[in-house]
Amino acid sequence: MTPHSAETGAAAAAPAAAETGTAAAAPAAAETGAAAAAPAARDAAAPQRLNPGYGRLTPLWFLLPAVGTLLVIGIYPTLFALVTSFRRYNLARPRDGFPFVGFENYLGVLGDRTYWDSLLLTAKFFLTVMPVELVLGIAIALMLHQPGLPFLRALARVSLVVPLATTFAVVGLIGRLIFNRDFGVANQLLGLVGLGGFDWLGSSAGAFAAIAIMDIWQWTPFCALIFLAGLSMVPVEIEEAARLETPSRLALLRHVQLPYLLPGLTAVLILRSADILKLFDMVFVMTRGGPGSATDLISIYIQRIGFRVFDMGTASAQAILLLIVTIALSRLYIRLLYREIDS
Amino acid sequence: MTGRSARVLHALGLLVTLGFTLFPFYWMVSSSLKEQAALLASPPVWLFRPTLAHYAEIFADQKVSGAIVNSLIVVCTTTVLAVCLGTPAAYALARFEFRGKRDLWFWFISNRMISPIVLALPVYLLALQVNLLDTHLVLILIYLTFNLPIVIWICTDQFRSIPRDLEQAARLEGADQFTIFRRIYLPLGVPGIAVSAIFSFIFSWNELLYALVLTRRQVQTAPVVATSFMSGYELPWGKIMATGTVIVLPVTLFALAVSRHMVRGLTMGATK
Incomplete structure (x- = not known):
């Protein structure tokens, strides 16, 4: 089902970058860093707020397993794909090596009917x-x-x-x-x-x-x-x-x-x-x-x-x-x- | 229009709906029970003497039973992992305040939209480099990319609906957050956790693209094997439909049994 909607989409990737508005490489730092740093910032800004009843690192411990996993299996491969997209990378011709070719692939794709x-x-x-x-x-x-x-x-x-x-x-x-x-x-x-x-x-x-x-x-x-x-x-x-x-x-x-x-x-x-x-x-x-x-x-x-x-x-x-x-x-x-x- | 004819029309419409949703499924099951000659009859026959020969054939075939075992290993492991990793994150999203929460939530939701081909290419190359192609592990991990967000999504919703009073009371007793999560939210969140596990199970069970490109002989899953019969000139339609039925029937019965929860999960996020 998909909710394929169901077979659902799979990548865990670049949206994070887009969402946070950071560069593609930064989401890791942005997400986890934000989680850790945020309560501290808020405590300073609004000291009159009630004690929420948990330490400022607590959310991080709960989030870390899932976020860490998705970074490794989602974001990392997406970045790898990004790097690969700037290379000549033909598995059928491994002798050519995998040299960087800039935007050659993208130009090729954009010109590909x-x-x-x-x-x-x-x-x-x-x-x-x-x-x-x-x-x-x-x-x-x-x-x-x-x-x-x-x-x-x-x-x-x-x-x-x-x-x-x-x-x-x-x-x-x-x-x-x-x-x-x-x-x-x-x-x-x-x-x-x-x-x-x-x-x-x-x-x-x-x-x-x-x-x-x-x-x-x-x-x-x-x-x-x-x-x-x-x-x-x-x-x-x-x-x-x-x-x-x-x-x-x-x-x-x-x-x-x-x-x-x-x-x-x-x-x-x-x-x-x-x-x-x-x-x-x-x-x-x-x-x-x-x-x-x-x-x-x-x-x-x-x-x-x-x-x-x-x-x-x-x-x-x-x-x-x-x-x-x-x-x-x-x-x-x-x-x-x-x-x-x-x- | 009188009340009576409106009622007849209503009944007719519902019957057509039933026929529409069930026909392809019926056709698969009935085809799996036909003998080869009946299968290839033109025009197709609707009445025939059923045979279980195709089922006997596929269960004698190591390939099919092996594939079902592979599917079960991958799907069960990935579902358990998704629940174990996902429920704490869902709890954090449901009950903690922290900066970046909105962005994190959006990131999880966006996963639903992204084409698996985007990840299939790099994961294939990476798995090739570290010799993980054709292992259960690579499928278990890659399936987490869609299962984990599902679990987080559904469980966050579930945990939010648990009254905060319980938590306050527990905190007065001196319970810390981990105890509150384990003793209050996990047990009370069981309905949501079960729904998310069901979704995770069904999506992984049905997945083809990753399984197709990341496995070879050892770890082929059931959908891959079912499609692998589609080659050659004279297709073994009985065998193909019997395999299809074996893959689909348990999941469908399961889905029907929990259809109320399925519907809730499916329409979630679409009707806020």
């Missing part, structure tokens, strides 16, 4: 699946929120967990079977309405549609659950008064429920865009980015440059650029949704 194409394709994928997931998600959430049919509602609600808990790689395996040209069930079902015979995974448009459909299957429940949580925040008295006032579902949705759906909408848009930037497992298993470059999303492309072409220098530069985009996204997410976190 394929890199931009694959970013564009990723954006196109987002624009394809997102509207569907939003509309279906809101529709399902409204049905689950609607009073009546308690048993069926509970059943449908619980079933939303199934796609989210399914291993992404296995989603890809299922997709390959369902969208098989000869014995796939997708063509059989389309045949019922007189269509069919598509070579889904063998054609560019078909493969793109197939991965989009599997993504929609897996992530619509996530949208539905978030919108459902939003709907349940509407005060019951207000909603019931509105139901008596107007028989129109649409009016209810627009004037009463919509304000409660908006925070969830923002969250879904940002989280899903980050998810799609890191989408790998399902697509890799289903299409390997093919046919041609029809499903060559950004994470697939970088993986191929790094682990098929073994051009680690270029792949690192690509990954660092992707990281910068992601950090911008997560800043946006935090600014929009976590304004009041300290309360």
Whole structure:
């Protein structure tokens, strides 16, 4: 699940640098130093404050195991990738050594049509699946929120967990079977309405549609659950008064429920865009980015440059650029949704 | 629209939702029970005599059972580590005031957004240098990069909801912070800790990219082995779907059993 949102993203890295506004190398010192130094500074500034009941180093002892671990396994490799991105680093040609080449890799990446194409394709994928997931998600959430049919509602609600808990790689395996040209069930079902015979995974448009459909299957429940949580925040008295006032579902949705759906909408848009930037497992298993470059999303492309072409220098530069985009996204997410976190 | 037809429409909508969420899963399980001839039938058959032959085949295969053992070793260790390292940090974030707390919190949250490929490249190179490729250890460590933030995130939320009065009382008795954490917050935080452990378990169990690039023969995890059957001309679909079912079914049943907590964890941070 992802919350891949689930398979969650993994790096523990540069955001710290961005967050604290320090240079990339400094977060270690900044984080732990701040933790240690802060209480002292505050004691001096506000001596009238009540004794908090713990020594000034106490928070540090609690934080050290986690922060230390993340520095070693997250920040350090990220810095290593940063260094690698300034080197010619081709594992297939170790004799050349790994010399520093300045911004050569970055210039190469920025001038690489394929890199931009694959970013564009990723954006196109987002624009394809997102509207569907939003509309279906809101529709399902409204049905689950609607009073009546308690048993069926509970059943449908619980079933939303199934796609989210399914291993992404296995989603890809299922997709390959369902969208098989000869014995796939997708063509059989389309045949019922007189269509069919598509070579889904063998054609560019078909493969793109197939991965989009599997993504929609897996992530619509996530949208539905978030919108459902939003709907349940509407005060019951207000909603019931509105139901008596107007028989129109649409009016209810627009004037009463919509304000409660908006925070969830923002969250879904940002989280899903980050998810799609890191989408790998399902697509890799289903299409390997093919046919041609029809499903060559950004994470697939970088993986191929790094682990098929073994051009680690270029792949690192690509990954660092992707990281910068992601950090911008997560800043946006935090600014929009976590304004009041300290309360 | 009368009340009756609205009700029928509502029921219909819910049934379609059920079909939508369960169909691919159903198709995987039913395919794993078909004989090869039925699997390759065109158009696909919906009624068939089920067989467990594919399951017998994969459990006789050292590769699959070995991969499941590998997965269990990696996933359990990383989950335990994430909880042990993460809960003290969550306690600090929930109950202490210190400068940089906001930034630290944001750093943890941001981890959710970052593509695993960004870390996969350098970790591969580093593991290559220190001979850690194809070991359980490298996967256990790399999985902490996403498990630890999950544990911290969920447990911070949980610890915040524990009344401070208990802590005040304990402090009057002379308890220090470590005792308060161990005797009050850990036991009372069990629901949150359990949810975070479940998430950590499921995410690690499902992970493919790191496992694909950081392992070779010895330590292949279950998803890697499942995808490795996808080569050659005539694909062993029964075997593939049976392996898929073995990987997914336990986790799904588990997730269904704790679905209320799953939903809470998933929607956390999206509806504040």
